[in-house]
Each structure stands twice: as C-alpha cells, then as structure tokens.
Amino acid sequence: MRSAGNTKGRRERLRAETTAEIKKVALELMASGGPDAITLRAIAREMGMTANAIYGYFATRDDLVTALINNVYTSLADTVDAAWDAAPVPDPAARIEAWARAFRDWALANPEGFRLIYGDPVRGYRPPEGGAAPEAAHRVCTGITALAAAAWPHAEPRYKDSDFVWSDFDPGLLDKVRPAFPDLPPAAVALALRIWSHLHGLVSLEIYGHLQTQAVSPEKLYHEELAQLIRALGITPQG
Known part of the structure; x- marks a missing residue:
C-alpha cells in the first residue's frame, strides 16, 4: 500500500517538472515569436494542457x-x-x-x-x-x-x-x-x-x-x- 508521504512526494515532483516545462516552453515561444508570444494560453496549447490547468501553476x-x-x-x-x-x-x-x-x-x-x-x-x-x-x-x-x-x-x-x-x-x-x-x-x-x-x-x-x-x-x-x-x-x- 502506497503511503501518503510517497503520494505527496510524487505530486510535488510532478508539479516541479511541469513548472520547469512551462518556463522552458515560455522561453522557446519568446525565441520564435518575441516577448509578446509569452502567454499562458499559448504555453498551455504547446503543452497539451487546458488554460485552466496552467493557471494552477501561474495565476497570471x-x-x-x-x-x-x-x-x-x-x-x-x-x-x-x-x-x-x-x-x-x-x-x-x-x-x-x-x-x-x-x-x-x-x-x-x-x-x-x-x-x-x-x-x-x-x-x-x-x-x-x-x-x-x-x-x-x-x-x-x-x-x-x-x-x-x-x-x-x-x-x-x-x-x-x-x-x-x-x-x-x-x-x-x-x-x-x-x-x-x-x-x-x-x-x-x-x-x-x-x-x-x-x-x-x-x-x-x-x-x-x-x-x-x-x-x-x-x-x-x-x-x-x-x-x-x-x-x-x-x-x-x-x-
């Protein structure tokens, strides 16, 4: 049986990985489209996430x-x-x-x-x-x-x-x-x-x-x- 601590650790690890990927995609969008290309919706689209999901990582x-x-x-x-x-x-x-x-x-x-x-x-x-x-x-x-x-x-x-x-x-x-x-x-x-x-x-x-x-x-x-x-x-x- 998986402990609560292991579950929490996995969630934290996945959140950290997703946060890092969001930042990476943001810089990639900037490289290809300039600073105005950095939008949460564009990042969500690139990552296959919903806009609502990405707001759970960055509110704005x-x-x-x-x-x-x-x-x-x-x-x-x-x-x-x-x-x-x-x-x-x-x-x-x-x-x-x-x-x-x-x-x-x-x-x-x-x-x-x-x-x-x-x-x-x-x-x-x-x-x-x-x-x-x-x-x-x-x-x-x-x-x-x-x-x-x-x-x-x-x-x-x-x-x-x-x-x-x-x-x-x-x-x-x-x-x-x-x-x-x-x-x-x-x-x-x-x-x-x-x-x-x-x-x-x-x-x-x-x-x-x-x-x-x-x-x-x-x-x-x-x-x-x-x-x-x-x-x-x-x-x-x-x-």
Whole structure:
C-alpha cells in the first residue's frame, strides 16, 4: 500500500517538472515569436494542457515572467560569481577576464534568457515591488562593480581629473554598490559602467546576430576587446 508521504512526494515532483516545462516552453515561444508570444494560453496549447490547468501553476502571465526573470538572473549571477571566485585574487586581469568570459559563455548558452533580461521588454509586464529578481540582479550589479574595484588601484591615475560626483548616478544603483564598496569614489563607479558597456555591447551584438556578416570569429573579437580593455585599465596580466 502506497503511503501518503510517497503520494505527496510524487505530486510535488510532478508539479516541479511541469513548472520547469512551462518556463522552458515560455522561453522557446519568446525565441520564435518575441516577448509578446509569452502567454499562458499559448504555453498551455504547446503543452497539451487546458488554460485552466496552467493557471494552477501561474495565476497570471506576469507571475510567470517574474519567475523566468528571477531564474535567469540567478543562473547568470551563479555563473559569473563562480568564475570570479575561481580566479586568483592577486591577479585582477585574470579575475576580470574570468568574469567576462563566463558572461559571454552564459549568454551564448542562454540567448533567450539574455534577451529577456537585457533586451526585448515584455509588453505590459509589471514587476512586483522590489523588482523581479532583486537578490540575483543585485549580485550581478555588484559583480560588475567588483571588476572596477579590482582594476581601480591600477586605473586610478588615469582618472585623477574625473569630475564625476555621486549625484551623477541613479540612487538605486548607489544603494546597491556603495555598501559593498564603500571606499570607491564616483569615478570608479563610472568606470564600472564603462567596463559593462564594453562587455555587454559586443555580447548583445552577437546574441542578436549583428556580427554574423561582419566577423568570422566573434569570439576572437570579444577576447581582443577584453585584452585591450585590460591594457587600457593599466593592468599587466600576471600569467
């Protein structure tokens, strides 16, 4: 005779599997039809479920989108944090390179996720108060600032004439980065944004297919840009 505990465990496992499949199908629909293709009815149709059945997993489309964004940001944060932590602390060039390579590798492996959090907005989506992925998005933001913090002892002389002040930045950004890096000046936060623009820009062009007819090897282009960035920061690679 099957115990109540076994029955409950099986139900929970099936629910988790169905929830994961719903998220997978949602991203597949986005990949083929853009963000507007993410609807609960379309997902139910793809999975052979009734619309009423899928509402038992996500009450609204926005609930699903919030869960997707949280999962995607968490996956990205875990990936770049692991790469950063694995690189040798005394070698800022190696740490920046490890983070940057992990970011590109993750984006290429998760193009729909990249587009969801950094590209195409989901029309009409309203995130919950505090954001869709507050903890994971915070980790990515502070990770980007950590790149500038690692470079700052080398780069600071190049920015001695910077006139950035704290009021030049969004208060929400400062709420994230200043507690984590209280000794960094405004110029270093500006540097973090410039580093981010270098890395994000090329990856975004690659994800959206804009480098296909321009570069035989987008990977080579990205790595050369990364090497040039490290040189521009005044860092001498130790390896």
